[in-house]
Amino acid sequence: GAGVSQSPRYKVAKRGQDVALRCDPISGHVSLFWYQQALGQGPEFLTYFQNEAQLDKSGLPSDRFFAERPEGSVSTLKIQRTQQEDSAVYLCASSLTGAENTEAFFGQGTRLTVV
């Protein structure tokens, strides 16, 4: 596709349920980022991949959060035993290279609501 695609667009989970959020980056993009955007806030960094390597996971809020990109393209963010504080929009972004001067292109996000 032409842009970053995320699915599902909306997810309602019961507290304690596991969820998996998918990101399809722009074809050929090396770098992939996950961000969490709480209501009324700017996006907060979660984790970064360069190809299949997860170079930084310092933003993951707890060990319930796990991300992977096994073949260096599609990425999945998994949240185990969801809590209400996990409710947010999860944004995925990709950029063409690992160069720091390249801009990132964002998907529409997955809005997660934990009830």
Add this chain to the structure above:
Amino acid sequence: AQSVAQPEDQVNVAEGNPLTVKCTYSVSGNPYLFWYVQYPNRGLQFLLKYITGDNLVKGSYGFEAEFNKSQTSFHLKKPSALVSDSALYFCAVRDMPYDYKLSFGAGTTVTVRA
């Protein structure tokens, strides 16, 4: 560590008037600065960036931004605002060479009235 401040939660202007959205930053190294716009139920869209060179950067949809190192600012401007510019605007910084992740401000909601 890097951080971004957008001091105004909301900016309201009349169509045809100049629009300015303020951004200040704090970094340990050299700043790479970005502006993104977010429309309802849409992802963030890239507007422009400053990496190096000319302090005045031109971007999409007639927007421009001026990098001011002494004031650590990167304000977004448009000479003549349109109603369609109404959206949520985010400033972001990458602290080079220490980091590659973007740190975002809290966002500024722009409303352009007809």
